[in-house]
Amino acid sequence: MSDAFQLGPFILKMSMLAAVVSLACGFFVITLRLKKEKVERTPIIEMLSNSVFLAFLVWKLSYVLFHFSKALENPSSILYFSGGESGAWLAAVVVGIYLVRSIRKKAIPVHLVVLASAAGFLAASGVYHLLTIVLENSDRWYHVQQVISSAIFLWWLFTSKQDQTTMSFWLTLLLWFGISQVYVRFFIDARNALFLGLSKTQMAFYLLSLLTLFLSTRLQTPVTGGSTDET
Numbered sequence: 001m002s003d004a005f006q007l008g009p010f011i012l013k014m015s016m017l018a019a020v021v022s023l024a025c026g027f028f029v030i031t032l033r034l035k036k037e038k039v040e041r042t043p044i045i046e047m048l049s050n051s052v053f054l055a056f057l058v059w060k061l062s063y064v065l066f067h068f069s070k071a072l073e074n075p076s077s078i079l080y081f082s083g084g085e086s087g088a089w090l091a092a093v094v095v096g097i098y099l100v101r102s103i104r105k106k107a108i109p110v111h112l113v114v115l116a117s118a119a120g121f122l123a124a125s126g127v128y129h130l131l132t133i134v135l136e137n138s139d140r141w142y143h144v145q146q147v148i149s150s151a152i153f154l155w156w157l158f159t160s161k162q163d164q165t166t167m168s169f170w171l172t173l174l175l176w177f178g179i180s181q182v183y184v185r186f187f188i189d190a191r192n193a194l195f196l197g198l199s200k201t202q203m204a205f206y207l208l209s210l211l212t213l214f215l216s217t218r219l220q221t222p223v224t225g226g227s228t229d230e231t
Contacts, residue, residue, distance in 0.1 A: 018131040023052060026124030033119040033158070040108055044116050047102050054098055055091040062087030085201065111165040118173070119157050126150030142187040149180045171216045178209035 027045065034041040062083025064071040071078055083090065103113055129146040136143075153173065162169045182198070182205045185191065194200045 014135055018128055018135065021131065022124040022128035025127040026120035029123035029154070030116045030120040034112065034116055037112055040112050043106055043108060044113055047099070047106070047108070047113070048116060048120060050102075051095045051098060055095045058091040058094045059083055059087040062090050065090075089204075114170060115157070115164060119154065122150045122154040122157070126154065139187065139189055142184060142189075145184040145187065149177075149184060153177060153180075168216065168219050171212045171219070175209055175212040175216065178205045178212065181205040182209070 027049070030045060030048065031041070034044065037044075060082050061078065063078055063081045066083050066086055067077075067081070099113065099117075102108075103110055126147050129143040129150070133140060133143045133147070153176075156173065157164075160169070164170075182202045185199060185202050185205075188199075191199050194203055198206060
């Protein structure tokens with residue numbers, strides 16, 4: 001992606017601009033998806049906005065955690081670097097804890113938070129990869145497939161007739177999303193294989209898919225017990 005462009009006295013990175021536009025589109029889609037939930041919509045959007053800010057903060061400051069000596073030698077490097085992929089995973093854990101606590105405190109229906117999060121993430125991801133295709137020359141086929149994948153899963157969320165309050169619906173969605181991510185990441189040019197030709201991120205999505213498959217089969221297993229006949 002092009003490094004930056006100048007807007008008056010300010011220099012803005014193209015990657016940051018793409019992220020801001022993508023987030024705006026994500027929250028727009030969340031508003032559309034929750035248009036019937038007028039009472040819950042505002043607290044959910046507020047909670048997810050806080051989650052995005054928290055995720056960015058943890059991801060950015062995790063540079064100190066993963067590169068402590070470099071940050072100590074040059075404190076200004078914190079402004080220019082982040083925790084990278086490891087920082088992103090840490091941010092996901094922290095945001096997950098924050099969401100659980102917030103949902104309990106505000107008594108918001110869990111399925112609405114999950115629905116809004118999924119819709120917003122898929123929309124933001126699709127727009128970001130679409131902008132990357134326009135602004136960047138590398139990994140084009142990877143980004144094209146990410147756009148298609150995001151569009152398919154977003155269409156699934158908006159048109160599915162299944163009960164979206166059930167665990168089985170979300171496990172199925174998560175299973176196929178994990179599989180799709182394992183597949184599309186084979187098309188990243190600079191992919192570092194960790195095990196069996198899979199990168200670290202692919203392994204994480206592969207294990208996620210196995211976990212959701214296991215949980216799905218457990219949900220479908222009938223509960224058996226002793227005979228209820230009385231003589």
